[in-house]
Amino acid sequence: MNNSDDIILRTENLTKRYGGVHALEDANFTLKKGEHVAIVGDNGAGKSTFVRQITGVEQPTSGDIFFQGKRVEFNSPLEAREAGIESVFQDLALCNDLDVPSNLFLGREELLFKFGPFSILDEKKMMEKAKAVLERTAIKIPNLSNHVGDMSGGQRQCVAISRSASFASKLIIMDEPTAALGVQETTQVENIIRGLKEQEVPLILISHNLRQVFNLVDKIWVFRRGRIVGEVIASETDGNEIVSMITGMQGGVHEKASYI
Amino acid sequence: MTSSSSTGGYKTEKSWKDWLPKDHSILMVLLGTALTFEILGWFISGQSFIFNTQRLTIIILQMSIIGIIAIGVTQIIIMAGIDLSSGSMLAFTGLVAASLAQTSDFTRAVYPALTDMPVLVPILAGILMGFVLGGVNGGLIAYSGIPPFIATLGMLVAARGLARWYTSGSQVSFFIDDYAVLGSGIVPVVIFLTTAMAFHLLLRYTRYGRYTYAIGSNEQAARVAGINIKAHKLLVYTLAGGLYGLAAVVETSRTLTAQSGAGMLYELDAIAAVVIGGTSLMGGKGRITGTIIGVCILGVITSGFTFLGIGSFYTNIVKGIIIVAAVVADQYRNNNNGNR
Numbered sequence: 001m002n003n004s005d006d007i008i009l010r011t012e013n014l015t016k017r018y019g020g021v022h023a024l025e026d027a028n029f030t031l032k033k034g035e036h037v038a039i040v041g042d043n044g045a046g047k048s049t050f051v052r053q054i055t056g057v058e059q060p061t062s063g064d065i066f067f068q069g070k071r072v073e074f075n076s077p078l079e080a081r082e083a084g085i086e087s088v089f090q091d092l093a094l095c096n097d098l099d100v101p102s103n104l105f106l107g108r109e110e111l112l113f114k115f116g117p118f119s120i121l122d123e124k125k126m127m128e129k130a131k132a133v134l135e136r137t138a139i140k141i142p143n144l145s146n147h148v149g150d151m152s153g154g155q156r157q158c159v160a161i162s163r164s165a166s167f168a169s170k171l172i173i174m175d176e177p178t179a180a181l182g183v184q185e186t187t188q189v190e191n192i193i194r195g196l197k198e199q200e201v202p203l204i205l206i207s208h209n210l211r212q213v214f215n216l217v218d219k220i221w222v223f224r225r226g227r228i229v230g231e232v233i234a235s236e237t238d239g240n241e242i243v244s245m246i247t248g249m250q251g252g253v254h255e256k257a258s259y260i
Numbered sequence: 261m262t263s264s265s266s267t268g269g270y271k272t273e274k275s276w277k278d279w280l281p282k283d284h285s286i287l288m289v290l291l292g293t294a295l296t297f298e299i300l301g302w303f304i305s306g307q308s309f310i311f312n313t314q315r316l317t318i319i320i321l322q323m324s325i326i327g328i329i330a331i332g333v334t335q336i337i338i339m340a341g342i343d344l345s346s347g348s349m350l351a352f353t354g355l356v357a358a359s360l361a362q363t364s365d366f367t368r369a370v371y372p373a374l375t376d377m378p379v380l381v382p383i384l385a386g387i388l389m390g391f392v393l394g395g396v397n398g399g400l401i402a403y404s405g406i407p408p409f410i411a412t413l414g415m416l417v418a419a420r421g422l423a424r425w426y427t428s429g430s431q432v433s434f435f436i437d438d439y440a441v442l443g444s445g446i447v448p449v450v451i452f453l454t455t456a457m458a459f460h461l462l463l464r465y466t467r468y469g470r471y472t473y474a475i476g477s478n479e480q481a482a483r484v485a486g487i488n489i490k491a492h493k494l495l496v497y498t499l500a501g502g503l504y505g506l507a508a509v510v511e512t513s514r515t516l517t518a519q520s521g522a523g524m525l526y527e528l529d530a531i532a533a534v535v536i537g538g539t540s541l542m543g544g545k546g547r548i549t550g551t552i553i554g555v556c557i558l559g560v561i562t563s564g565f566t567f568l569g570i571g572s573f574y575t576n577i578v579k580g581i582i583i584v585a586a587v588v589a590d591q592y593r594n595n596n597n598g599n600r
Contacts, residue, residue, distance in 0.1 A: 097544030
């Protein structure tokens with residue numbers, strides 16, 4: 001690639017084996033500053049395995065991960081998070097019995113008075129900040145002091161994404177962020193993603209929805225059977241080409257295939 | 261289209277189920293229970309149940325000790341834990357405190373060299389011993405991964421054994437006057453309410469409380485958010501142990517004696533009070549104010565049955581039914597609200 005200063009994340013021959021199964025083979029991946037990319041591939045292509053290695057959920061069998069120019073080894077999701085890699089998973093990491101600001105600021109509360117575990121929370125400040133963060137995303141949440149457990153899937157997903165986005169993280173990874181959402185909620189989540197693009201926060205999006213991928217990202221990485229089989233600029237390709245890369249078969253895709 | 265707008269397509273009306281867990285509904289249960297006993301009292305024995313200073317005093321005193329324990333148990337259950345060891349810990353920490361509170365007038369003191377000490381010494385000794393045993397509970401649960409039920413069951417047996425061992429089974433009494441004050445008059449109630457207020461504020465306004473609710477609500481989420489789960493569990497169980505020690509000081513002072521058989525089944529009364537008070541055994545939900553009312557309900561029922569001359573075994577049967585009913589109500593709420 002060109003200037004290495006532009007690269008936020010790079011993997012070199014990243015490999016993960018589970019026993020004899022090669023879940024990920026020699027993945028060489030790069031992500032530039034401010035870039036939004038998608039990872040696509042069939043079930044079992046290695047997308048989620050790849051993400052688990054770079055978010056510290058699992059440790060690679062071999063290969064290297066470079067984040068902001070430095071080689072990193074994440075032993076836990078927390079270490080990855082501390083380095084600035086935020087993940088939004090489908091199974092939301094929210095506390096249902098807490099309200100929106102408490103969830104947004106969980107683990108990094110604003111404090112009025114600092115005294116170890118007995119520090120006093122600045123709830124007013126957290127509420128104001130939460131309002132500001134969520135107003136930017138144009139999500140309708142009637143009452144921020146409601147428990148998130150009482151909210152819809154879309155509202156909860158928006159809270160989860162806003163949390164990642166609001167901590168000026170250096171890289172956000174979303175695994176199927178809209179898979180369980182309705183039309184309106186999907187639109188809201190996509191708006192948040194567009195907002196991240198404007199703020200030049202890099203994003204890796206894993207999605208089965210190719211139309212969504214084409215709408216949202218700059219570049220598409222295609223995985224097949226544990227290998228990266230291609231990287232294409234979204235504006236220079238079409239659904240048919242991507243589908244044949246995913247399946248490994250030339251042609252035979254109807255122009256109105258529902259996958260696209 | 262701001263987030264504060266309350267219109268939009270979201271359901272805002274409440275069904276009757278939403279009213280179940282609130283404090284005021286538990287308060288109604290308390291008033292209803294007291295009223296029932298009042299009416300039954302006039303019918304059966306021709307006297308008032310509520311307007312009887314002596315009875316009220318006994319209820320309030322008994323409540324205070326279970327109440328102090330129940331405060332500790334409330335925060336543990338909010339964190340989706342459980343503690344079965346409070347009664348045994350009360351017996352042992354009570355003996356430790358009492359053994360340092362004896363007067364030199366008594367010739368067969370546990371520590372003849374340590375009599376007539378300032379009252380702060382036995383108080384702190386009881387609380388500190390509570391911290392230690394609570395810390396053992398918390399340490400086992402947090403760092404070895406033993407389920408709280410098992411770890412505290414072990415402590416239930418072990419602390420009772422410690423209590424028997426400490427004085428070889430004999431009672432400890434003959435306290436200095438200052439120590440005896442702690443359990444007399446309204447002092448226990450003041451201690452109970454002060455502690456309740458402190459923990460209410462702690463749970464409501466500090467990071468300590470926020471993390472307690474977060475861990476009880478979704479431990480995985482709390483871990484990913486960067487909360488030190490193990491340290492927090494250790495802290496919560498340790499503080500609870502300190503509260504049992506405080507309760508032990510009040511109890512031994514009130515009865516003017518410490519014995520290894522004290523606090524038998526207090527752990528169940530405390531858990532019952534917490535659950536009746538609306539704290540969910542699933543974790544994440546609960547309030548100290550609810551627990552205070554739960555303790556009152558329990559006290560009124562126990563006292564009411566005695567008042568009506570109904571045997572204590574009936575009291576236990578009814579208590580058992582109420583506990584199960586409270587848990588069923590809790591699960592019913594959990595299945596119907598949220599948790600999508």
